[in-house]
Amino acid sequence: MRGRSYTPSPPRGYSRRGRSPSPRGRYGGRGRDLPTSLLVRNLRHDCRPEDLRRPFGEFGPLKDVYLPRDYHTGEPRGFGFVQYVDPADAAEAKYQMDGQIFHGRELTVVFAEENRKKPVEMRQRERTRGGGRYDRRRSPPRYSRSPPLRYAKSRSRSRDYTPSPKRRQYSRSSVSPQDRRYSRERSYSRSPPPYNGSRSRSQSPRQVQSQSPSRGRSRSPKPREYSREPSQDLSPR
DNA sequence: GTTGAGCGTT
Numbered sequence: 026m027r028g029r030s031y032t033p034s035p036p037r038g039y040s041r042r043g044r045s046p047s048p049r050g051r052y053g054g055r056g057r058d059l060p061t062s063l064l065v066r067n068l069r070h071d072c073r074p075e076d077l078r079r080p081f082g083e084f085g086p087l088k089d090v091y092l093p094r095d096y097h098t099g100e101p102r103g104f105g106f107v108q109y110v111d112p113a114d115a116a117e118a119k120y121q122m123d124g125q126i127f128h129g130r131e132l133t134v135v136f137a138e139e140n141r142k143k144p145v146e147m148r149q150r151e152r153t154r155g156g157g158r159y160d161r162r163r164s165p166p167r168y169s170r171s172p173p174l175r176y177a178k179s180r181s182r183s184r185d186y187t188p189s190p191k192r193r194q195y196s197r198s199s200v201s202p203q204d205r206r207y208s209r210e211r212s213y214s215r216s217p218p219p220y221n222g223s224r225s226r227s228q229s230p231r232q233v234q235s236q237s238p239s240r241g242r243s244r245s246p247k248p249r250e251y252s253r254e255p256s257q258d259l260s261p262r
Numbered sequence: 263g264t265t266g267a268g269c270g271t272t
Contacts, residue, residue, distance in 0.1 A: 066270050089266090096267040103271040139269045147267040 059112035062089065062137035063119050066104045068092070069128045074105065081107045081122065085114025096147070106137055 065077065074090040081087060092105035109115040115136070123134040142150070 062268090064268090064270060070271090087269095091266060091268065093266080093268050093271095101271085104269085106268060133270080135270075135272085137269070142264065142268045143265055144267045151267085170264090 060136040061115045062108040063115055064135050064137045067130050068103050068105050070101045084118035086110045094261035143222045
């Protein structure tokens with residue numbers, strides 16, 4: 026038998042072609058640490074993080090699995106990230122899973138190149154994403170008529186992300202009636218773009234018609250409210 | 263201690 030089974034395929038092996046268009050290439054910044062994040066391409070659109078967890082978890086403990094999706098449509102983008110705890114596992118998983126048929130599709134597994142991005146950064150990326158395809162309008166491209174809030178179909182925490190190892194088996198109504206009022210379905214922390222349409226302006230169900238039947242000015246500019254009246258209280262007679 | 267709008271979606 027020649028050679029020892031598989032080749033570890035060290036990532037620094039194929040860096041000979043200078044294929045890095047960006048000078049600052051290197052996973053994460055420190056070239057010392059091998060990348061632990063894998064980018065899995067060609068995923069099925071109905072693939073779930075947990076689906077990836079099983080096959081990919083065979084190579085080692087996973088730190089995280091995430092499938093980004095379109096922010097506006099909420100549909101999966103067809104790729105995902107699998108982060109391992111040990112870079113060695115990631116390397117092996119990439120080697121083993123790359124090209125594998127997963128759910129009838131050939132997966133393409135490569136090392137993630139960029140670091141995690143935060144929503145704020147994403148916002149700016151939005152601009153370069155379409156290359157200014159949407160004119161200079163700031164409104165997001167409404168692919169469909171369903172706002173992003175539609176994701177919460179039935180399972181909200183169906184994400185693979187397990188924040189608490191201890192899964193609470195409490196009953197569904199573990200919420201007090203009092204807290205319930207706070208637990209409205211609008212508990213989104215980031216508050217997505219609520220339609221920048223220039224039409225929806227009725228924030229208040231009751232829009233006061235006009236407080237002061239004055240001329241043109243609808244809103245009467247309140248006079249300055251200085252904390253104190255002008256120097257007038259000092260009247261030394 | 264972190265980030266869920268994560269780059270590579272046909």
